[in-house]
Amino acid sequence: MPTGSRLESGGLSDAEALRRLTDDGPNAVPAAAPTTLVARVLAQLRDPMILLLGAAFVVVLALGDVPDASIIAIVVLVNTSIGVVQERRAEQAMAALGRMAAPRAHVLRDGRVSDIEAMGLVRGDVVRLEAGDVVPADLVADEAVGLEVDESSMTGESVPVGRTVGEELLSGTVVTKGRGWGVVVRTGAESGLGRIAALIAATRTEQTPLQARLRRLSRQLVMATAAISFLVLALSVARGVPFGDSLILAVSLAVAAIPESLPAVVSVALALGAHRMAKQSAIVRWLPAVETLGSVTVLASDKTGTLTEGRMSVQRIWTPDVIEESTLLRDVVLCNDARLTGTETDRTLIGEPMEAALLLAAADRGIEAVELRDRWTRVDEVPFESQSRHMVTVDRAEDGTMLEVVKGAPEVVLSMLPEDAGRSRDATVAEDLAGAGFRVLAVAQRSWRPPQERPESPVLVGLVGIADPPRTDAAAVVADCRDAGIRTVLITGDHPATAGAIAREVGILAVGTDGEVMDGAGVDRGEHVEAVDRIRVYARTRPEQKVDIIEALKARGHIVAMTGDGVNDGPALRRADIGVAMGKRGTEVARQAADVVLADDNLRTLVTAVGEGRRVYANIRTFLRYGLSGGLAEVLVLLLGPFLGIPFPLGAGQILWINMLTHGVPGVAFGGEPLDQRDMRHPSPSPERSVLGGGLVRQIAASGVLIAAVSLAAGLLAQNQGWHVQSAVFLTLGAAQLGLALALRAPRRRWSLAGRGIELAVAIALLLQMAALWFAPLRGLLGTAVLEPQTQLVLLALACLPGLAIAAGRLIGHLGRHRRVR
16 A cells, blocks of 8 residues: 555545535536537538438429429438437447547546546546556646656647655656556546646547548539439430429439438448447447458457456476575565455455465465565565566665565576576576466576665576466467458467467467467567568567557558557557457456457457448448439439330339438448347458449349349339329339348348338338328329229239349359358
């Protein structure tokens, strides 16, 4: 426990903290003003597709076609309402995810250290700070041991600055080195970060890359449709059709080609994807991560707590002949910042897992840290750093004896010893332990009693082999990644032999291979650049070398997801296409730098999140195939109908009614379609590829032609049989599009009502489509007529043909791919 007077008091009581929280409010920076309903509606009305419908409304109304104008108005109203509701739902979902990923703090209250959300801090709270923490409020340091803070986010100063007792630490800055305790003096809007945040709170939400590409696609569709409509208008007038009728045809063509529900579908798909990931313990901090996750081709994973259980235990203790085991255990307790609390049968570990494992091993052998620290007083220390890979402490005994202990990587500690036969033997033992899969620590010491001089070189007191077994499902996760076209690469600070042993156990390395392991020195020399597609394990790496590894992978065209948990992992997490931080053992810096936070520290969760990313992308592409196929079919019907003797196959209002039903209800349902497991058996395309790529244009053309063919056939049949032609085309065209929705839905694993959104949406839309023939007020509005029941059955049977053909084609294609894979 720290020694400052305010710290010795045990911190605030929970009751006092609650009172201050009520008086002062939460420790949260000012939020952006919520978007008003009017602003949301105006944003929807500015969409290019809605603007085109608005223009069509003005034209139709000017021609005196009140029924069609009414339908256009209804469509705009319904689509705008859907867009506003879905935008609000998406914002609420992302706000909930933001709360789940909110910064946390370790606070001393009622004599106990608790992990709470940073927004719960109040003035007077005592906060523990360690390397990797984001300072959660404005603090005054009450204890500082080698404490350095990166204040670049506040001052622009790029070099970390030291902080000592009595100096202030501003909220939002980052602890880069050392440890300490601080007392909260300002929170929320009064803090340094709060004052800056108040100036920039009114920031607008940026579109994701996919949303931006689809918005460009919408503008392109509008421009192409407008051009075609003007061309049709000119040709129709040239053919002798009255201008008013020609204009109605051109307007009908314009509204037919536009998938008005596209923005709402994209918003729903992304928001639902992020929400589903959160339920699976993958918290998305940045919405574009949802779409990028599905395209990951390389997973750069750390080892401890990700592929392994993160449950370290001391399994081997080795000491030179002249050193007793108790001496080694005493030294690992003194050179240690972890704490053990509780009883012998119910211990609580506080601190870094490896250091806690050393304390537990000593306690199991009768050496209690509390008793030992009562007899020794720490007078100096050099905290562990990833660059130096060792830690140094200096303690003074009651009789004045000084003891310096060095603990760290064997090659670092052994390099401090005199070169002799013993050092060579020690290195061999360390290699053997590492080769057996243990994480190895070397411990050396030197002692003296003033006024004696400190000995020139320390003496090795032993080696410790620590085991961190692989997670039970780690090998299965690596295999699943491989099946999904994702290569797993292990990046660790451990010895190459240790890293190789774990990698073989989980399936990253093939048994008996050694050539796919590279150490950090090789990365420094740039040897990884040409071999990056072969290397499976990077060992003895420093966190900053991860950036070099990621750059090399990305240069080869890979989409890289990287896991990290330390303060120095921040740059690499930002540089990766997807930065993934650990929610339990990760530092606050890593969590804030990442795109995704794994709340359970389980790599299986990331694989699930990749599946959700592929699901979102697949659902959007499926809707595009569905919506654009219907639009193409409507355009073809209007263009080809007059040449086949059907002058006006459909009215503008009828087309809009079909679009509203087929795109609105089933379209939004596509955003919640389940994952097709076949999408996890091959690599996903790069997010930079056109959303219409991969043969989607060809598929849209085929579907559109089939639907147009049966719709025109229905019109010709109606002319021959004396049925109402527009009603026949209207029913067939709408039902055929709904049949296509059923043909394109994702496979279901079992027959249950759960996850049947598409089927329910199609049923509702079909009933409303039929109601336009049954319900007199709708018939008057749309210009349809009653059809005999047997006529309706014939037309519905005709409408089923495109969906059946598409479903059969998909089945044959999947069977063919399955045979090739086998």
